[in-house]
Amino acid sequence: MAIEKACHDFPWSENTMKSCLSGRYFNGAVYQQDTLAGFYVGEVAGPDHTLMDICVAPAYQGQGLAKALLSDFMMASEQAGAENLFLEVRKSNITAIGLYLWAGFCEVGIRKDYYPCVNGKEDAVLMAKTLNFGSENSFQY
Incomplete structure (x- = not known):
């Protein structure tokens, strides 16, 4: 929760975070010197x-840890047999969008007024990546 609160102006609640530790959710983490x-x-x-x-x-x-986490997410998804990956990102988060583009995600839509922000709401960019390119159900960009 400390990292969540430090990274987001509008962080998840503790209940939301706890609900994402089991069931249909999976998680990854990165440590530096046991922290x-x-x-x-x-x-x-x-x-x-x-x-x-x-x-x-x-x-x-700024040390490449987000890239490592994203790579782990993609690898875990691929090993689990996922066909497509999705995410939403704040339209203003240019650094994250650059990371997702580097990883092969493509913009597939906009969710209007999706995220809360200081001055009301901010759009989300919906991004997707196909893992199973041989599938007839794969996205065509």
Whole structure:
């Protein structure tokens, strides 16, 4: 929760975080010198996986840990047989969008007024990546 609160102006609640520790959710973490430096939360929805949250503590940002977490999310999803990956990201989060583009995600839509922000609401960019390119159900970009 400390990392979640440090990374987001509008963090998840403790109840939301606790609910994402079992069931259809899976998680990954990265440590620096035995200290939790970052984590992600993924969700399984049929053949698709969604990156629900990814955070790196401010003291550890800029060291490639988000890239490592995202790579772990994609690898875990692929090993589980996921076909497509999805995520939403704040339209203003250019750094994260760049990371997702680097990883092969493509913009597939906009969710209007999705995220709360200081001045009301902010749009989310919906992004997707196909893992199973041989599938006839794969996204065509």
